[in-house]
Amino acid sequence: MVEMFAAENGLKGDPRLQAISNAIRVVPHFPKQGIMFQDITTLLLDHKAFKHTVDIFVERYKDMDISVVAGVEARGFMFGPSIALAIGAKFVPLRKPKKLPGEVIAEAYELEYGRDCLEMHVGAVEAGERAIVIDDLVATGGTLSAAIRLLGTEYLAFHELR
Numbered sequence: 001m002v003e004m005f006a007a008e009n010g011l012k013g014d015p016r017l018q019a020i021s022n023a024i025r026v027v028p029h030f031p032k033q034g035i036m037f038q039d040i041t042t043l044l045l046d047h048k049a050f051k052h053t054v055d056i057f058v059e060r061y062k063d064m065d066i067s068v069v070a071g072v073e074a075r076g077f078m079f080g081p082s083i084a085l086a087i088g089a090k091f092v093p094l095r096k097p098k099k100l101p102g103e104v105i106a107e108a109y110e111l112e113y114g115r116d117c118l119e120m121h122v123g124a125v126e127a128g129e130r131a132i133v134i135d136d137l138v139a140t141g142g143t144l145s146a147a148i149r150l151l152g153t154e155y156l157a158f159h160e161l162r
C-alpha cells in the first residue's frame with residue numbers, strides 16, 4: 001500500500017511514508033464487525049510522523065495557486081489548518097449538520113457504516129478559487145464526493161493520508 005501510494009505520488013523511496021504508516025494504528029472490528037479502523041490519533045501522538053504528514057501535503061500543494069483548504073469534520077480538521085497556514089490559504093470547515101451558524105449549503109452521502117451530511121457556509125469559497133479537500137482517509141468515497149459537490153467544480157485535487 002505504502003509503495004503504491006509512493007509510486008503514484010512521486011514519493012518513491014521517501015522514508016517518511018513508512019514512518020507515517022507505522023504511526024497509524026489499525027483497530028479490527030471498530031466501530032463494528034468487519035471494519036479495519038485506521039486510527040490516526042496515534043499518528044497525532046508522534047510529532048515527527050505528524051509533521052511528515054503535513055510537510056508532504058505542503059510540498060505538493062505550495063506554489064499551486066491554491067487559496068482554499070477545505071477540511072472534513074472531524075479528522076480533516078486535525079491536518080487541514082496546518083496545511084492551510086503553510087501554503088498561505090484559507091481554511092474552510094466542512095461540518096456535520098446543524099453545527100454552522102450561518103447560511104449553509106448541504107450535501108448528503110452514504111458511509112461505510114451509515115449515512116451523513118456535510119455543510120459549508122455560503123460565501124466561504126468564491127467562484128474561481130482553487131481548493132483542496134483534506135481528510136484522513138477514503139473508504140467508499142462518499143464523503144469525498146460530497147465535499148467535492150459542496151465546493152463545486154473548482155477543486156484541484158484530493159489527497160488521502162493512506
Ligand SMILES: O=P(O)(O)OC[C@H]1O[C@H](OP(=O)(O)OP(=O)(O)O)[C@H](O)[C@@H]1O
Nearest residue numbers: 073074075111112138139140141142143
Ligand atoms: O470514504 P467514506 O466511506 O465516505 O469514509 C471516509 C470518511 O469516514 C470517516 O469519517 P466519519 O464519517 O466516520 O466521521 P468522524 O471523522 O467524525 O469520525 C473518515 O474520517 C472520512 O471522513
Ligand SMILES: Nc1ncnc2[nH]cnc12
Nearest residue numbers: 035036037038039112139
Ligand atoms: N476503515 C476506516 N477507518 C477509519 N475511519 C473510517 N471511516 C470509514 N471507514 C473507516
